[in-house]
Amino acid sequence: MSFSTVQIWTIIVGLGLGSYLLRLSFLGIIGNRDLPEWVLRHLRYTAVAVMPGMITPLILFPTATEGTLDPVRLGAAVATVVISFLTRNATLTIFGGAAVLFALHFLLH
Known part of the structure; x- marks a missing residue:
């Protein structure tokens, strides 16, 4: 088109x-204007609701592998979730997930 x-x-x-x-x-x-408390309570969950919707397709159907499941990305995603639960630190989660992604890419490809 x-x-x-x-x-x-x-x-x-x-x-x-x-x-x-x-x-x-x-x-x-x-x-x-001041927003009602119930609106503010719901707005706290906006990032939690939006981020998985943006990230999940990149993990399950990556363009780099023409939409097929990639063990490197899936492993990095699992490791990132584990690091997040263990450390509760966003910076460590980001760098740890990136390190696992690069390490798995190096080891498996």
């Missing part, structure tokens, strides 16, 4: 305008 230059710019401007309006609805309209 091929798009003309006008179509591409229309899409870019439309997405930019949509993004701006979405941010304005939160920051411009309710940005200086």
